[in-house]
Amino acid sequence: MNHALSKRMAAVAVAALCFVAVTAFAADSIQGLAPMPSLAPLVDKATPAVVNIAVLSKASMEENPFMKDPFFRKFFNLPDSPPVKPQMSAGSGVIVDAEQGYVLTNHHVVENADEISVTLKDRRKVKAKLVGTDPGTDIALLKIEADHLTALPMGDSDVLKVGDYVVAIGNPFGLGQTVTSGIVSALGRSGLNIEGYENFIQTDASINPGNSGGALVNLKSELVGINTAIIGPTGGNVGIGFAVPSDMARSVMEQLIKYGEVRRGRLGIMVQDLTPNVAEAMKIAGSEGAIVSQVESGSPADKAGLKAGDVVVALDGQPVHGASDLRNRIGLMRIGQDVQLGLIRDGEHKTVGAKVGKAEDKKVAAGESVPQLEGAIFRNLEPGMPEFGQAQGVLVTDAPEGSPAWRRGLREGDIVVAVNREKVDSTEALKSAFAKGKGVVTMNVMRNGEAVFVVIQ
Numbered sequence: 001m002n003h004a005l006s007k008r009m010a011a012v013a014v015a016a017l018c019f020v021a022v023t024a025f026a027a028d029s030i031q032g033l034a035p036m037p038s039l040a041p042l043v044d045k046a047t048p049a050v051v052n053i054a055v056l057s058k059a060s061m062e063e064n065p066f067m068k069d070p071f072f073r074k075f076f077n078l079p080d081s082p083p084v085k086p087q088m089s090a091g092s093g094v095i096v097d098a099e100q101g102y103v104l105t106n107h108h109v110v111e112n113a114d115e116i117s118v119t120l121k122d123r124r125k126v127k128a129k130l131v132g133t134d135p136g137t138d139i140a141l142l143k144i145e146a147d148h149l150t151a152l153p154m155g156d157s158d159v160l161k162v163g164d165y166v167v168a169i170g171n172p173f174g175l176g177q178t179v180t181s182g183i184v185s186a187l188g189r190s191g192l193n194i195e196g197y198e199n200f201i202q203t204d205a206s207i208n209p210g211n212s213g214g215a216l217v218n219l220k221s222e223l224v225g226i227n228t229a230i231i232g233p234t235g236g237n238v239g240i241g242f243a244v245p246s247d248m249a250r251s252v253m254e255q256l257i258k259y260g261e262v263r264r265g266r267l268g269i270m271v272q273d274l275t276p277n278v279a280e281a282m283k284i285a286g287s288e289g290a291i292v293s294q295v296e297s298g299s300p301a302d303k304a305g306l307k308a309g310d311v312v313v314a315l316d317g318q319p320v321h322g323a324s325d326l327r328n329r330i331g332l333m334r335i336g337q338d339v340q341l342g343l344i345r346d347g348e349h350k351t352v353g354a355k356v357g358k359a360e361d362k363k364v365a366a367g368e369s370v371p372q373l374e375g376a377i378f379r380n381l382e383p384g385m386p387e388f389g390q391a392q393g394v395l396v397t398d399a400p401e402g403s404p405a406w407r408r409g410l411r412e413g414d415i416v417v418a419v420n421r422e423k424v425d426s427t428e429a430l431k432s433a434f435a436k437g438k439g440v441v442t443m444n445v446m447r448n449g450e451a452v453f454v455v456i457q
Helices: 001-033 040-049 071-074 246-259 275-280 298-302 323-331 361-364 427-436
Strands: 049-059 083-095 102-105 114-118 126-134 139-144 165-170 176-191 200-205 216-217 225-232 241-245 268-272 290-295 311-315 336-343 350-356 377-380 394-398 414-417 441-447 451-457
Touching: 040 049, 040 165, 040 216, 049 102, 071 275, 083 165, 083 225, 102 126, 102 246, 114 139, 139 246, 165 225, 165 311, 176 311, 200 225, 216 275, 241 246, 246 290, 268 323, 290 298, 290 323, 298 350, 311 323, 414 427
Parallel strands: none
Antiparallel strands: 049 083, 049 114, 083 102, 102 139, 114 126, 126 139, 165 176, 165 216, 176 200, 200 241, 216 225, 225 241, 268 290, 290 311, 311 336, 336 350, 377 394, 394 414, 414 441, 441 451
16 A cells, blocks of 8 residues: 555545534534423423313204194103203313412303213313303303312513414314413403403414313413403414413402402493593593493492593593403402593593492392392382293392302393292282292293292202
8 A cells, every 4th residue: 555545545534533523512502502492391391281171061953843832742751841951061260379279261152051070181180160251252151179280370461572482282173182282462452242251362373173271381381361252264273363462361260269250340320431532532542441431320420529521530540441441351350349540631631530339230220130040130020021821939130150140050031930949929029939949949940831840059
């Protein structure tokens, strides 16, 4: 072997050693010094708190018109009650208090539920108790009894900004726990015709059927929203999903724990948005606020000195963005709570103190209530009323969905004809019958011309 060939072979060997060294260094850099970005740590913290919710309910089966004929039923010895069949539905929920076992979900997930079961991430299945629901915000609260639960801390949804990264966790299509990511697309969305108090977070994180009640999480692994709605031609994800802000869900949860329902606050005013054109006409700088168009006589607002034409620009020091914003915030405040309203009146800034009143005040004035059937309003049947003559009893003029009376089986338009087999023909007789009833109370009710038996424990 000549000298030149030996030199070439030595050079090749040195180059090979250098290549191996550089490759090993690069691998060490990738593995140890410069890890790839990932949401896995966030997901590991959040997913144990997200659960699957299975709901068993009963629905009336479709009937042949002949089956509704009392004579036909009697001739063939058929039962008076229409047949029912069990229905199963599923959704998601979020554990927010591991010690107490509280689980937040959507009202529409557990609506009309006869049985509710929760499946944890570790596949344990436990029965759930319904603490209360609020159709107005589409929030419901469950309670489960289980050891070693993991809760998701609740973040401050008020500090969210459009463009913030978020992660949606739920159980779409019954596939099991699924994680999707996106950003906050918009804040304060309303007008979706869902029901009541709307202040949604809009996100492009994929939300599909089954995600309802699941968690919307920020990059700190904090709960910032409860997934509640999607907009799509077939109910599937098209990049527009909505969540109830965690601050609203927290307020609802606190009232459900304390009262079993949300007791809406009110000031007794009608308001409309302050638009740029109206602001210019009123010579007001800025275009955010709520114009008081009417003040109810004798209401908390009237007692506080509010007047038509006032522009509410702040509530307890926080800006008011519009009429729906003011309505949402007042509606979720506790009855009797003192509030400070920042106003513009005749071009001058003023601060007025008011005490939040009870939203049902006007309804109660139109009828009577019974403590055991909270939320329902009763009236005597009188000539001229559409229901007069259908039966002798007491009319249920209001039974808000989700209220204690509604959950116990009463519906608006029902006519209560007897309590514990004692006939009632007036609101006073109804109250008297309930006052005498102890333990289980039974009611005979006429609903749409049919007899219904309601049991209250």
